[in-house]
Amino acid sequence: GAVVSQHPSWVICKSGTSVKIECRSLDFQATTMFWYRQFPKQSLMLMATSNEGSKATYEQGVEKDKFLINHASLTLSTLTVTSAHPEDSSFYICSARGASGRGVQFFGPGTRLTVL
């Protein structure tokens, strides 16, 4: 299957700081990228969808000014958690989908964010 990477794999930050997470599709061009959040023992919850070169579409209840998404190229999307607080601590996972491949999404390994 296609390879999607995330960086960093884990991050610990102080409350009030901003954290940037990168998501890269390594062997295909991702026309669409997705950002998910997952709490312990729960399923994945979609936060936003982004298409290359256009603004992200956020799911209901997700603050777009809090979670800034940039999809500047066909292989890179970034999620910035601004002014992070302890309640933002979670497992963030990106996925990518190419123009071909019948719409299948491939997921990154996830980023564990801990806000102190």
Add this chain to the structure above:
Amino acid sequence: GQQLNQSPQSMFIQEGEDVSMNCTSSSIFNTWLWYKQDPGEGPVLLIALYKAGELTSNGRLTAQFGITRKDSFLNISASIPSDVGIYFCAGQRFTGTASKLTFGTGTRLQVTL
């Protein structure tokens, strides 16, 4: 957001046993996907189904796209310890770039020796 119902929620089985799990929805999907997630990792695609009634295998895994397009099933034969993890189904109504996955609640599988 909407989640698909997966059953069972969790299961403990012995190595060598077969496993069955299912996923149901109140609405129709055009694509069904099955993923496995290990602790601290992202989901890994196991099987993708694109047509109602389709039966697809990947090694010891077999999945079926329900004929009503509202459900899907995953079977694992002769389970081994590395099958431990959480299995998620996901449905998609492919409508171009706007399409997105709806995930199931997950089935946690634990295999004992």
